[in-house]
Amino acid sequence: MAKLQAIRGMNDILPGQSLTWQYLESCFHRVVQRYGYQEIRFPVLEQTQLFKRSIGEVTDIVEKEMYSFDDRNGDNLSMRPEGTAGCVRAADQHGLLYNQQQRLWYAGPMFRHERPQKGRYRQFHQFGVEAFGMAGPDIDVELLQLAAQLWQELDIAEFLTLEINNIGSAADRKAYGAELTAFLESRKENLDEDASKRMYSNPMRVLDSKNPQVQEALEGAPELAAFVSQESIEHYAMLRAMLTELGIAFRENARLVRGLDYYNNCVYEWTTDTLGAQGAVCGGGRYDGLVAQLGGKPTLAAGFAIGVERLVLMLDSLEKVPAEALHPVDIYVLSVGKVAPSLGLQVAAELRQKYPQLGIVSHCGGGKYNSQIKKAFNSGASLAVVLEAGQDGDNAAVDVKIRRLGDSDESRDVALTDLTTQIAEFL
Ligand code: HAM
Numbered sequence: 396m397a398k399l400q401a402i403r404g405m406n407d408i409l410p411g412q413s414l415t416w417q418y419l420e421s422c423f424h425r426v427v428q429r430y431g432y433q434e435i436r437f438p439v440l441e442q443t444q445l446f447k448r449s450i451g452e453v454t455d456i457v458e459k460e461m462y463s464f465d466d467r468n469g470d471n472l473s474m475r476p477e478g479t480a481g482c483v484r485a486a487d488q489h490g491l492l493y494n495q496q497q498r499l500w501y502a503g504p505m506f507r508h509e510r511p512q513k514g515r516y517r518q519f520h521q522f523g524v525e526a527f528g529m530a531g532p533d534i535d536v537e538l539l540q541l542a543a544q545l546w547q548e549l550d551i552a553e554f555l556t557l558e559i560n561n562i563g564s565a566a567d568r569k570a571y572g573a574e575l576t577a578f579l580e581s582r583k584e585n586l587d588e589d590a591s592k593r594m595y596s597n598p599m600r601v602l603d604s605k606n607p608q609v610q611e612a613l614e615g616a617p618e619l620a621a622f623v624s625q626e627s628i629e630h631y632a633m634l635r636a637m638l639t640e641l642g643i644a645f646r647e648n649a650r651l652v653r654g655l656d657y658y659n660n661c662v663y664e665w666t667t668d669t670l671g672a673q674g675a676v677c678g679g680g681r682y683d684g685l686v687a688q689l690g691g692k693p694t695l696a697a698g699f700a701i702g703v704e705r706l707v708l709m710l711d712s713l714e715k716v717p718a719e720a721l722h723p724v725d726i727y728v729l730s731v732g733k734v735a736p737s738l739g740l741q742v743a744a745e746l747r748q749k750y751p752q753l754g755i756v757s758h759c760g761g762g763k764y765n766s767q768i769k770k771a772f773n774s775g776a777s778l779a780v781v782l783e784a785g786q787d788g789d790n791a792a793v794d795v796k797i798r799r800l801g802d803s804d805e806s807r808d809v810a811l812t813d814l815t816t817q818i819a820e821f822l
Pocket residue numbers: 476477478479507509514515516517518519520521523524525654655675676677678679680682697698699700701702703704705
């Protein structure tokens with residue numbers, strides 16, 4: 396019978412790779428904790444309507460990429476394609492937003508039916524950070540500072556560029572959209588089916604068209620910058636000044652629009668050229684209208700999300716994961732010959748108690764010295780403790796040896812009772 400395979404674009408993360416993930420997760424947890432952000436967890440499944448109303452009906456994510464289905468009750472549900480919508484839904488449903496400030500983070504799998512390639516998957520993972528109830532730009536800068544700190548901790552700051560743009564307020568965008576529709580109507584005959592549809596429902600999405608003919612038709616189109624209000628310009632100017640004062644380098648990119656409809660004012664992406672085509676590692680911005688759009692009270696909001704797989708690829712290819720994070724086993728305990736069956740487990744337990752930060756494996760399953768020591772090497776441990784039975788099979792007569800694995804094969808015979816203290820000299 397043919398073996399079943401994982402779904403295309405959905406990856407298994409195997410033990411070797413999961414060490415990089417754990418390293419990344421612990422760095423992220425440390426940084427968000429230092430900035431006073433608290434974790435929120437919300438379901439992978441939500442009503443499809445939630446994503447339609449937040450990300451936007453006329454976006455690639457909602458039109459083409461969601462995993463949606465009717466459940467057994469006939470409710471139309473979707474696997475979350477991103478975290479902001481669910482985070483807002485959960486925070487508002489539980490009364491965390493009204494008249495309050497919140498700094499929240501989340502992590503977990505997201506689902507988009509995109510064409511898989513390096514750095515782009517159908518199940519992928521995000522670290523997300525969302526801040527509510529603050530007007531900015533101080534909070535916007537704090538969010539960027541937090542991301543920059545993470546890049547520094549991971550030692551990849553030099554490979555990332557921050558791109559920022561001001562896309563104006565919701566009202567500015569509406570005025571611009573009307574003007575753009577009028578312009579597109581005058582070029583109607585040069586638009587494809589997609590653009591002809593979108594020019595009424597979401598004219599700004601026509602700007603993202605990959606069709607060269609549509610791009611040609613866009614020549615001379617009105618520009619958003621001309622519609623951006625004074626207030627929004629000031630917010631953005633202040634944001635840039637603060638970034639400069641804090642030494643966070645950025646590049647302005649007037650073409651940066653983001654693929655989700657809920658943004659206003661400042662938007663940004665951190666990009667890298669170490670990953671090929673999928674160079675966006677982190678994206679976000681303000682979304683002051685979203686809470687009200689989903690039925691809550693008007694609430695100021697801003698946040699970003701990081702693509703975990705893309706960071707993992709970066710860390711691995713740049714060899715930025717510290718060696719100790721890749722070696723979960725420090726000591727391997729061998730039991731050779733007729734050692735009492737529980738002795739290895741007991742010795743390992745004592746070592747764990749004395750050195751709780753170390754990974755200690757007690758060999759199970761018997762076998763000769765040669766095969767056990769091979770497993771000790773393969774485990775990546777730097778030390779082996781060899782328990783070898785003496786003549787009469789009595790624990791008291793067990794020979795105990797501490798052996799260094801790796802370049803040096805230094806070893807020392809010790810008394811069983813001295814093992815936990817003597818081993819300190821090898822650590
Ligand atoms: P996004 O730009 O759609 O924004 O996704 C954020 C990050 O997730 C991207 O920069 C990328 O690294 C990663 N990503 C997106 N799609 C894929 C994929 N198919 N495979 C692998 N990685 C992917 C959002 O999702 C917003 N919710 C961000 C946000 C939070 N805005 C405000 N708060």
